[in-house]
Amino acid sequence: MKIKADVGRCVGAGMCALTLPEVFDQSEDDGTVEVLDPEPPAELAAGVRRAVQLCPSGALSLDTTEVRGLRPGATG
Numbered sequence: 001m002k003i004k005a006d007v008g009r010c011v012g013a014g015m016c017a018l019t020l021p022e023v024f025d026q027s028e029d030d031g032t033v034e035v036l037d038p039e040p041p042a043e044l045a046a047g048v049r050r051a052v053q054l055c056p057s058g059a060l061s062l063d064t065t066e067v068r069g070l071r072p073g074a075t076g
Contacts, residue, residue, distance in 0.1 A: 002039050002063040003048060007032045010059040019051040020044065033059060 003023070012031030016024035023044060025034040040048055052060040 001042075001045060001048065003035050003037075003052075004061045004063055005033045005035050006059045006061075009057050011057045013056050015054040015056065016051040016060060019054055020047040023048060024051060 010032040012026060012033075014026050014031070016033055017026050023035065023037045023040050025036055026032065027034055037044075048062070052062055
C-alpha cells in the first residue's frame, strides 16, 4: 500500500496526524499533511485506512495496485 497526499486539497484539519502520528504529520508552515512513511508496514494498514477515511477534504488516498510485490496484471 502506498499513501498519496494532495497537499493542494488538504485543509489542515489534522485528523490524519491525530489518528496515526507515526505515519502522518502537519507542516509547521501551513498545517497541511506531511506523509512521514508513504509505504507503511502492513501492521499499520488498518490505521492508515482509518486516517484516509477521516480526512475531511479527501486529500489522502491509497494506491493498492501492488499486492505482495506483484505488479498489476502480473501473476504469480
